Every structure is written in structure tokens, then in C-alpha cells.
Amino acid sequence: MGTTDTKTRILDAAQCLIQSRGINGMSYQDLSESVGIRKASIHHHFPSKLDMLNALLQRYQHEFADTVDAIVQSKITGKSKLKRYCALFQGTLATGEDGKTCLCGMMIAEIASLDDSGVQKIRQFVRTNTQQIVAMIESGMADGSLATQKSPKAVAELVLATLEGGLMVARSSGGPQQFDSIVNQLISLLTR
Amino acid sequence: MGTTDTKTRILDAAQCLIQSRGINGMSYQDLSESVGIRKASIHHHFPSKLDMLNALLQRYQHEFADTVDAIVQSKITGKSKLKRYCALFQGTLATGEDGKTCLCGMMIAEIASLDDSGVQKIRQFVRTNTQQIVAMIESGMADGSLATQKSPKAVAELVLATLEGGLMVARSSGGPQQFDSIVNQLISLLTR
DNA sequence: GTCTATAGCGCGATAGAC
């Protein structure tokens, strides 16, 4: 079927709007116009805005984790895994007319607007990604494609921070090209 | 005098609130309660919210640039300059009960809520900081405290991205301690 | 320069018909 579930279409629109404008910069009215149904119909699927944000976070986190797992378990060098991982973030920035950012990066900025459940999901996103990056780095240390690191966990936290911050900086100024440059520099520093 | 200009007190309160909640998470009502004067009085000093945001960005950018200039021109090693620079961001996170982030990092996230003048100020912040980091790196390459880099500009962009992203990631999960770890790892990678 | 009062609008959310 070419048709998509209404709930899914709402989440798609919400994700796109939040990635470019933020949680508090997006309204049910915006969603209504984007999806093509009325505000009340959105409330039927997601009674409150917090309900919607939590559903969105859950979907994003699971999709992202699965995609990254596929990379981690692929039969390529650790360095190649890391490159593909960075390309995931790169894709976020390139999609759409104005620069978008990682959904979780945006939600961390506006974390004060989330409930406890949302904050926990954000923390799990950070935790999961950090562990997955650690796996990639250890893989690269084992096959010799990445330089030996004292603390893979500290490196992983740095990688995640650089990618999240890189999306922000790049979308304000230099665009995808600047993000590429940052990623290349990061990989280069981890190779020597 | 222990008393402070009202305009300054408003900007102080606005900066604090925006650094923790974001542009769209802060209202004139919040400011009113924080400063201790009525909403209408805030409007007397800053007619529109965009006026206030622009004044705030201008002040922040100039103050920050001056502080960094003092570091760049100090008679210490390039590596020490970079460490002090990172400590500026570190200070932001540590101040206040809940984790705050760089004012410009937050505003980049919500850049869709700024006018053209505000966007330009953000870009200048990024440009200025990048140039200043380049100066620190070149200083460190000259005195041998930092490893030789092919492209100091690409490294500088990576440093800024890592610090901005590090503030975000750290305030969602590990706090100042995690930010320290990221900074140490960054310096370590630039030293070898 | 600060106040009270209020305009005007958009927001999240709900009731009830179809």
C-alpha cells in the first residue's frame, strides 16, 4: 500500500517540524496543516502533546538503535563502521530545505519541556549510542583501523558530543559541507 | 554601587532562563517574576521579545569574545590556552541548579525563532570563536604543546562542535563530570 | 520608569455530532 497510517503520518510531520523548529516552536495547528486533518483529530491519536513527544521519542530511539546495531554487527572495519555511523547524522542535516538537527539533540536543548518519562528516553538514547560507539571503537582497535585509546568510553562520549554539536554549528553557518569537514577531522584524529 | 541597572538585571534573568529552558520556554511573565517588576515594565526596556533577544546576543557575543581574546593573548602555552577556553564552557554548565548550556548553542537549536539580525549574530559568534580557536591551535603548534595539524580551521570547528555538543549531552545525563571527561579526551587527542 | 488594565491572538485541550 502506498497509504500510510494516520498516526505514523502525524509522527512523521511532528518529527520534521521539531527537528527544524523545536518542541515549543511547533503547535497542533502546524501539525494539522502539515498532515491535512484538523487539530481535534490529532488529539484523538495523541491526547496531549507530552503523549506525542513520548511516542515520537520511543519510535526514534528504537529505529535509530536498530539502524546502528546493523552497522555495529556488519563485517567491515571499525573505522568504516564509525564512518557509516557519522553518515547517519549527516543524512539528518541534508534532508529537508532548512537544516534539521538530531531529534534528541533538539529535545535535549528543550529538555525542560519534557516530562520524567521523556527525560528518561533521552538518557537512554545517549546511553545506547555511547555503548554502540564503544563497540565500534573496540572493533577498530582490534582490527587496527583505529588507533588504540585508553578509554573507549570517553572517546565515545566525545564522538557523540561532536556529532550533536556539529549538527548544531553546521546548521547555523556552514551547512552539510562544514559538517563533513568536522566528521573527517574527527575520524582523522581517531586514526593516528 | 551594589545596585544594578534594570536593563542589565532583565538581560541577566533572560540569559539564565534561556540557557536552561530555551527562547520559547521563557515568557515575559517569567522574567517579571524573576526580576521583580511587572511585564509592562519589561516592555518599556525591550519593546518586543526579538529586541531583547538581539540585545542579549550582542552582549553575550562581545563579552565572550573579549574574555577569549584575553586568553588568546596571554603568555602561556597554546595547550593551556585551549584548556582555559574549554573551562569557559565548563563554567556555564556548572553555574545554577539545573544544567545550563551555551546561550548561542541554545539559540542555534531554536534559530527558527530569531529574526535575520539574530541569525547574523549567531553566525558571527561561530565565526569569531572558530578564528580564536585557530589562533590557540597555531600558538600550540608553534610552541610544541599541541600536535601539528594539517587544517587548524577544521580542528577549530571540531573543537567548537565538541564543546557545544558536550554541554548538551552532559546536561542530559552525566553532568559536569561527563563534560570534564569529554574535554580531557579532546585535549588528549590534540596533544599526541 | 513603573504601575493597572486590557486588547488580541494562538495555544492545548474537550464536547458532541456525523
Added chain:
DNA sequence: GTCTATCGCGCTATAGAC
């Protein structure tokens, strides 16, 4: 499941007294 209609609230902003 989608609609029309509406509620109640908080927002930015303004008018005018003191």
C-alpha cells in the same frame, strides 16, 4: 476517525494613569 465549535488559559504587546 474526522469533523465543527468552543472553552480557558497564557502569551506578546499596548494604552494610559501616576
